[in-house]
Amino acid sequence: MALIDLKKKEIYCKIVYYGPGRSGKTTNLLYIYNALPDRFKGKLLTIETKGERTLFFDLLPLSLGKIKDLDIRLQLYTVPGQAIYKPARKIVLKGADGVVFVADSLRIRREKNKESLADLKEHLFEWGVDIHEIPLVFQYNKRDLASMGIPILSVEELQEDLNKDLNAPYFEAVAPKGIGVFDTLKTISKLSVRYIAKKYL
């Protein structure tokens, strides 16, 4: 749920990075956090287990640009990807204005991607949101593994598996190096803000 504060002239927009465990959602946020100068970003909050897995969520507040003289405040959240954290994912998704689905390009993770997308659909539906309606961007992460001889899925296969009927924008990425990270962020924030603006401003 977006929040528009006409007193402070700010518009708040919640963007959730979704996807299977170990696909690189937190890595996306870390890269963004490290790459941006202080004036654009807030504190990075993470709740993780000892094994560097997200336990509940990560949160990164950003302020980027203006629309109709309102400052845009983005709140980037990640969810814990592992199957057992299903209830936590549902909580974090509440009130999302846009979703980035970070898919794992590793061939052995093919089914996990599909399961996670089905899980996303289900949770959005429970909050009364249609996955076809909410702004959505796919990020096919870990593209660099191919050059190390590790079997990965082709973009065509990922598209066929995940994006065939959704037809959302997609980017190839190598999150630790930042490849594709800002393209993804730019596109999802543009779509989300436009979506809110079209509906309410």
Next chain:
Amino acid sequence: MGVLVLTPEKVAQLEKLLQDYLISIGVSLALLIDEAGNILVSVGENQDVDVTSLAALAAANFGATNQIAKLLGEDDFSILYHKGKKDNIHLSKIRDELILVTVFRDDVPLGLVRLKVNQVAKEIQEI
């Protein structure tokens, strides 16, 4: 998906309510947030506290506790209270979408906070 639009008048009204009911009895920080973790209004001494994180965690805390409630066959828990050595925090659900977060020191009695939170909740519902 809904949206909350805060007009300057509404913000002023809400700030005044929180000021009159809560800050006046010694509450150090009062935040009105939504379930997505956005801050609607915040009053009190918050220079040391990262209110953005506080709001996100409070909303998540509430969400998590609601899931616990469901496991136990309850609809939800409408009040949460955490006691610290010096600072305490009280979270209370207002309507379906809002949460009132109050942070107060040990010298403010919990009973008084609960009473005032109840009273102010009724007023907020009417805005």
